[in-house]
Structures are given as C-alpha cells and as structure tokens.
Amino acid sequence: MDQVDESRKRTARACDSCYKRKIKCDAASPKCNWCSHHNLPCTFDRVVQRKRKQKDDDEDNDRNKNSRLSERISRIEQLLEEQMLRGSSADPINYSNTLDTNTENTTAVNSPTTSISTTTSTSGSNQGLLSASVGVHFAGRELGVISLLTGIPFLLPEGQEWIQARTGQTVSSEKLSPARPPWEKERGHSYNEILMNLRNEDLFALPDRRIVDMYFDAFKRSVVMPLVFPVVDDVLFAETIEEAYKQPQASFAFGQASTRACIIAFVAFISRLPPVKEMVASTSHDILHPDHEVLVSKAQFLLSQVIQEPASLEGAQAVIMMTLYEVSSGNMRATNYYGAIAARLIFMLGGNILHTRSYSHGERAQRKQQQLRTLFWVCYTMDKDVALRTGQPPTIVDENCDLTLPPGYAENAFLDPEDPTVNLTQPSFPFDLRLSIIKSRTHSALYSVSGVQKSDAELLKSIRELDDELEEWRLSIPPRWRPTMSFSAEASDPNASMHTVLLRLNYYLCISIIHAASSRCKSWREGTGMLDGINSSLALSVEASRSTLYYLDAAEHVLVDGVFWTLLFYPMSALLSIFCSILSNPLDPRSHEDLGRLKMATVMMERIFSRNLPSKEIIHFKLVADFVSELKRLAECAIDKAWREQSSAALSAR
Structure with a gap:
C-alpha cells in the first residue's frame, strides 16, 4: 500500500x-x-x-x-x-527597456473595420487604401497598419518617427511603405494586354480536347497532387469533360458557363503544378502547351456568367481552382475576391454541413456530396490562410460550419503517399485542417473587431489558450514529422519534403501571430506587473521568426521550382518581425545575430526562389531584394547609433 x-x-x-x-x-x-x-x-x-x-x-x-x-x-x-x-x-532579452518616454502617445489600436482617420494624415495616394486597416504593433507601440485591401504594411507617422529615432536615418516611405507590397504581384497591366489580344478569339471556346485529356491523365497518375489539391473527382470530372465536348463549340447556351469555366480553370491551374508539368513534358512533345494567363483570363470572363447560373459543383470547382491559381501567382487581391465567391457557392450547395443521413440516390450522389465536402475543406484552409496574410476578416465563419474532420484524417494525414505499401485515398489538403482551425480561432480571438477591444487580462488569457491548443496539435503529430518548438542554424530535418516545409512554416507563423498580439497590451505603457510575461510572449514571436528563416535555409534542397509566390510571405513576415526586434533593443547580444540574418536573407531567398523564375517576374524579386536591403541598412544604423550613444555615455560618466 x-x-x-x-x-x-x-x-x-x-x-x-x-x-x-x-x-x-x-x-x-x-x-x-x-x-x-x-x-x-x-x-x-x-x-x-x-x-x-x-x-x-x-x-x-x-x-x-x-x-x-x-x-x-x-x-x-x-x-x-x-x-x-x-x-x-x-x-x-528585455524589450521593456526600449520603450521611449513618449510611448504613452502611441495611437490607440484600430479595429480591422475602422478608419485610421484619427491618426496623422498620410499621403493622398495611400489614404484610400488605408480606409480599412488593422494595426501593426511591436512592444506596445503601433508602428503602422496593414491595408485590408492589399496587405501593405504602411508606416504611421509614429512608426516613422520611432524608426528615425532609433536609426538616426530618414525613413523612405517609398521603400518601406510602397504603393504595393513587393511580395505581391501586380497583374493589372498584363491582364489588360491579354484581354486586348483576346478580342479576336472565341472567349467561350474550350481548349483542345487532347490538351485537357493529357493534363487530366497526368494529374490522375501523379501520386501526391490529387491528395494535396483534390479539386476534382476523377469520375465526376470525366463526365464533365464528356458532356462539355458533346456540346457544339460554336454555340453557348445558358447553364454551360460553369462547365466550361471548370475545364478551363482546371487546365490553367494543373498545368502550373511542377510534378504534373514534368510528367506531361516527358510524355508529350508534339502538343503546344497552354498559356496559363490566357486560360485564366478566359475563365475570369466566364465567371460573370457562372454567378448568374444556379450554384453547381462545376462552378464551385472552377472558382476554387481560380483561387488557387491566383494565390500561387501572388495575386492576393484576386485571391480574396475568388475565395469569397467560392465560399458562398460551397454554402449554397451545402458543403459546409456534414450529411450523415443515408444516401438514397445511388453512388453518384454520394460521390458528389463527398466532393462538395472536400471542396469545403480546400476553401476553408485557403480562407484562413489568406485572412492571416492580409488581415482581412475570413469569409467562412466557424459557427456556420460542421468542422468534423474527414474519417481517418488524423491517422492518415502523415502517411507517405509514395510508400508502395500505403494506399491513400483521403486527401491531405494544402494545409493541415486542424492547424487551419487554430488559425481561424486565432483571428477570431486576437484580430477580430472584438479581439482588438479585449483588456490585457482577456488578451493574455486568449493567447495562453491558443498557445496551449497549438502545443496540443504539435504533440499530436507523429514524431517523424513533428515540428520542433524552435529551429536553429545547426539543426536539420532528415524527413523534409514540401509537405513538411509548409507544415513547419505555418506552425512558426501561428506561434508568431499568436504571441505578437501581446504587443497591443497597455502594460507596455503602464509598466505593470504583467510586463515580464508579455516580454516572454514577444520573445517567442521573434524566435519563431528566426526559426522560419533557419528552416527555409535547411530545407532548400526539397523546394520545387515555382514556389516563389507561395512561400515568399513567410520569410518576409519573419524579416519584418526581426527588424522590429533589432530596433527595439539594438544592444541585445542577439541583435547582432539578427543583423546577420537580415544580411544573408537576400542571398538565401535569391538562391531558393529565383531558380527558373520567368524573366518577366525577375523585376518582382528585385523589389523584394531592395526591400530587405533597406531593412538591413536601417537595422545596421540602429545598432551603430546605440553603440555610439553607449560609448559617449560611458565617457561622460568618467
């Protein structure tokens, strides 16, 4: 006993x-x-x-x-x-020592739906874009806002004054607050040019049937792509192709827009996926490969007809594939619009609800319902990711959805699809579904209108709960794939793949955005007893940003070509966090290491992202390089200025 x-x-x-x-x-x-x-x-x-x-x-x-x-x-x-x-x-680390005496003048937090008219006026060209914005804070100071329309981090006057005070340098708004973020692609001019060139073509015409069959066959034979991007059902989409090509191409009747848009969007998106593209190139040499921009422009033209027709599976698939195409191309504005339309179509078709009743209309009806549910999860994961990238409120509200995971999802999510002994039929989706649910709760608890109005105690309680939930998710991942709490320069990941890269980057992103919310606490200004805990939270956010850069560097060998626009957001977000950390406490020992990370970031991103980058997109990478160079220059000036001031103070004290 x-x-x-x-x-x-x-x-x-x-x-x-x-x-x-x-x-x-x-x-x-x-x-x-x-x-x-x-x-x-x-x-x-x-x-x-x-x-x-x-x-x-x-x-x-x-x-x-x-x-x-x-x-x-x-x-x-x-x-x-x-x-x-x-x-x-x-x-x-003690970020609290870096608060200036005028910290109490920091502008109050702006909710995502309110105007920043209470702050000092900005230039006229930026004022319209700032009409809807969410505040950007660091160590109790509101440095700027993120435009909900574009995702651009604009510096407020207070933020510009703070950077100037810490660096002794005049801040160039053109470099740090450009007309658009350097990590977002602008397609307006090229799109207009494409439309002009399409004037003499039949905008309703389908692609050559051989091209469609060729890419559909390659997509089905691909081991991974149908699991990551389950945008069509093999049987149902084969029926869609047959039905579409039975119709006379010279005519266009009401109800055909969704079907044609679905086929055109499929070829436009699938032909961009590297594994599918390589498979087609190795087997077909005599077929002229499609122009992605022309195809997606045709699908956009048909979209005006799609939204006039009754909601259909084909229409939902078309808009979701256009959403995926735009996000992989760096067009976040179009991604926002298409994602909202896709979500509305899914809701109209009932994909947000898990139907548990028995199917009385046969196997085809069951297959269709399963595909609708799959499309719901694709749309859900994209909606939550875009919301965190842009500050835009998510379109899909969790309270209106049945978030029951697909059968066997947790058990099969991390099985190796290329293992011949494994027969996977359940999709793995672009992002882990459970992590997407945590992203949704993070936005609701910390970055929604009600979230930014919470008291310090309420805010810290939400941060603690979300952190615990994120840790519970991390521990549920099999050890082979489980992200470590942090990732150092000396670490490695022997099981790295594109799937694990996205998993890790999103895990570190969640840590960063959850704990970065502590920067809004009033305790920074009031110096209350909660400051030590807030310091720790902000330190976690910065450490997650460091881990993001280290892991990208370590996983370079598994990154496929053409991921520039898909992954660029993660290192850019991390660099901005590290930059603020350096300016906040330039004499901290880790600030010198962080300055080294800023210096090597441009070289690392050029090595990783510029591989086989189309010549017309090289200019976008140059904008990214210039942006990072400006961050590095200002951070270096901040450290030099702090050391000079410390040396002068030491001499004066003698």
Whole structure:
C-alpha cells in the first residue's frame, strides 16, 4: 500500500529538473517532455515537504495569474535564455527597456473595420487604401497598419518617427511603405494586354480536347497532387469533360458557363503544378502547351456568367481552382475576391454541413456530396490562410460550419503517399485542417473587431489558450514529422519534403501571430506587473521568426521550382518581425545575430526562389531584394547609433 501511495505522489508532482526550473512537468514515463527534449535524467529524488497553502498565498496567486501566459512559455523562455547565455553572459532579452518616454502617445489600436482617420494624415495616394486597416504593433507601440485591401504594411507617422529615432536615418516611405507590397504581384497591366489580344478569339471556346485529356491523365497518375489539391473527382470530372465536348463549340447556351469555366480553370491551374508539368513534358512533345494567363483570363470572363447560373459543383470547382491559381501567382487581391465567391457557392450547395443521413440516390450522389465536402475543406484552409496574410476578416465563419474532420484524417494525414505499401485515398489538403482551425480561432480571438477591444487580462488569457491548443496539435503529430518548438542554424530535418516545409512554416507563423498580439497590451505603457510575461510572449514571436528563416535555409534542397509566390510571405513576415526586434533593443547580444540574418536573407531567398523564375517576374524579386536591403541598412544604423550613444555615455560618466 505504501508503494502505491508513493507511486501516486511521484506521478502527481514534478521531476527534479522541472521543479528546479519551476515549470510544469507532465510526469510522463520513462521521461517527461522537458527531460526527453533536453536529454536529461528524469529523477524524483528530492524530499517533498508538504505544507498547507495560506489564504494570502491563494489571493496572491489569483492576482498574479494574469501575468503568466502558460507553463509552456516559461519552458521555452528558459530554453531561449540558455541559448543566449551560451554566447554571452549578458542579461536575458528585455524589450521593456526600449520603450521611449513618449510611448504613452502611441495611437490607440484600430479595429480591422475602422478608419485610421484619427491618426496623422498620410499621403493622398495611400489614404484610400488605408480606409480599412488593422494595426501593426511591436512592444506596445503601433508602428503602422496593414491595408485590408492589399496587405501593405504602411508606416504611421509614429512608426516613422520611432524608426528615425532609433536609426538616426530618414525613413523612405517609398521603400518601406510602397504603393504595393513587393511580395505581391501586380497583374493589372498584363491582364489588360491579354484581354486586348483576346478580342479576336472565341472567349467561350474550350481548349483542345487532347490538351485537357493529357493534363487530366497526368494529374490522375501523379501520386501526391490529387491528395494535396483534390479539386476534382476523377469520375465526376470525366463526365464533365464528356458532356462539355458533346456540346457544339460554336454555340453557348445558358447553364454551360460553369462547365466550361471548370475545364478551363482546371487546365490553367494543373498545368502550373511542377510534378504534373514534368510528367506531361516527358510524355508529350508534339502538343503546344497552354498559356496559363490566357486560360485564366478566359475563365475570369466566364465567371460573370457562372454567378448568374444556379450554384453547381462545376462552378464551385472552377472558382476554387481560380483561387488557387491566383494565390500561387501572388495575386492576393484576386485571391480574396475568388475565395469569397467560392465560399458562398460551397454554402449554397451545402458543403459546409456534414450529411450523415443515408444516401438514397445511388453512388453518384454520394460521390458528389463527398466532393462538395472536400471542396469545403480546400476553401476553408485557403480562407484562413489568406485572412492571416492580409488581415482581412475570413469569409467562412466557424459557427456556420460542421468542422468534423474527414474519417481517418488524423491517422492518415502523415502517411507517405509514395510508400508502395500505403494506399491513400483521403486527401491531405494544402494545409493541415486542424492547424487551419487554430488559425481561424486565432483571428477570431486576437484580430477580430472584438479581439482588438479585449483588456490585457482577456488578451493574455486568449493567447495562453491558443498557445496551449497549438502545443496540443504539435504533440499530436507523429514524431517523424513533428515540428520542433524552435529551429536553429545547426539543426536539420532528415524527413523534409514540401509537405513538411509548409507544415513547419505555418506552425512558426501561428506561434508568431499568436504571441505578437501581446504587443497591443497597455502594460507596455503602464509598466505593470504583467510586463515580464508579455516580454516572454514577444520573445517567442521573434524566435519563431528566426526559426522560419533557419528552416527555409535547411530545407532548400526539397523546394520545387515555382514556389516563389507561395512561400515568399513567410520569410518576409519573419524579416519584418526581426527588424522590429533589432530596433527595439539594438544592444541585445542577439541583435547582432539578427543583423546577420537580415544580411544573408537576400542571398538565401535569391538562391531558393529565383531558380527558373520567368524573366518577366525577375523585376518582382528585385523589389523584394531592395526591400530587405533597406531593412538591413536601417537595422545596421540602429545598432551603430546605440553603440555610439553607449560609448559617449560611458565617457561622460568618467
């Protein structure tokens, strides 16, 4: 009996290592999570002295509860401190020391739907784009806003003054607040040119049947693409092709727009996928390959007819494939529009609801309903990703959806589709569905209109809950694919693939955006007892940004050509976070390392993203390089200025 009681006591209390660090221990056997992660012996040898908690202690704990984000934050904060102390004996990161005396003048947080007319006026060319915006904060200071129309990070006057004060340099609005973000492609001029060239063509005509069959066959034979992008059902789409080509091409009747748009959008999108493109090139040499821009322009023309017809599976597939085409091309504005139309079509067709009743209309009706549900998840994942990229509120509201995962999704999501012993039929989708649900809750809790109006205590509670949910998701991933909490320059991922690259980048993005919300806390200005916990949260956000750059560099060998617009957002977002961290505390030992990351970022991105980049898109990469170079220059000036001021102060004190 004594042995049983002793075992229970040991299971319920922390191991010696966790107790020493004052972090929560899961008491797992044979090692807890902390000891296993750091390769430490997991022992329970200390003598436990039990004492009754006093009432005053309980009250103190209640008062201090809101100052803690979570036990996991403490655990990772300890890791960050240990990493920094290996290279320097300096104090831990303390962003609070960087707040200027005029911090209390920081502009109040703007909600995503309100105008920023309360701030100092900006240039006339930018004013219209700023009419709908979400605030960008760092360490309690609102530096600017992100336009909900374009995703452009505009600097407010307060942000410009802060950067100028930290660097001693005049801020160039043209470089840091351009007319459009350098990571977004502008198609307006090229699209007008294409439309002019299409005047003499039949805009309703389908592509050559041989081309359609060729790409459809290659898509079906591809092992991975139908699982990642399950945009059509093999059987149903084959019927769509047959029905469309039975119709006279010279005529166009009401109800045919959705079918033709679906086929044209399919060829436009699928022909851009590298594995499909390579498969077609290796088997067909005598067929003129399609012009993507011409095809998508035809699909756009047909869209005006699609929305006049009754909602259909073909119409939903067409708009979703156009959404995927635009996001992979860097056209976030068009992505926003098409994503909203696609979501509305899915809702009209009932794809947002899981139908559990028995199917009485045969196998085809069941197949159609399954494809609608699959399209819902494709649309859902894209909607949540675009919302976080642009600050735009998501179109799909979770309360209106049945978010029951597809049968067997959690068990099959990380099986290797190229393993001959595995027969996968369930899609894996562009993003992990569970992570997309966390993205949705993150936007709702932290970045919605109600989210930005929360008090500090409410905001930190939401951050803690989301962080716990994200960690629960991470631990549910099989160890082979599981993202580490952070990724260092010396680390590697032997199981890296395009799937794991997107998984890791989105995991680090979620950490960053969840903890970056702590920058809105009023405690930065008031200097309350919660500041230490907020410091830790912001440190996690910056560390996730560092991990993003390190992982991209380590996974370069698995990145396929043509991912420039798909992946560019992640390093650019990380670089902006690191830039703010350097300016916030330029004398911190890690600021010198971060400056090195800014210096190598351009070289790394050029090496990764410019491979086989079309000549007409080289100019876009140059804009990205110029943007990063300006960040690097200003960060270097901030560090130099801080060292000069410190040296002058030291001389004056003698």
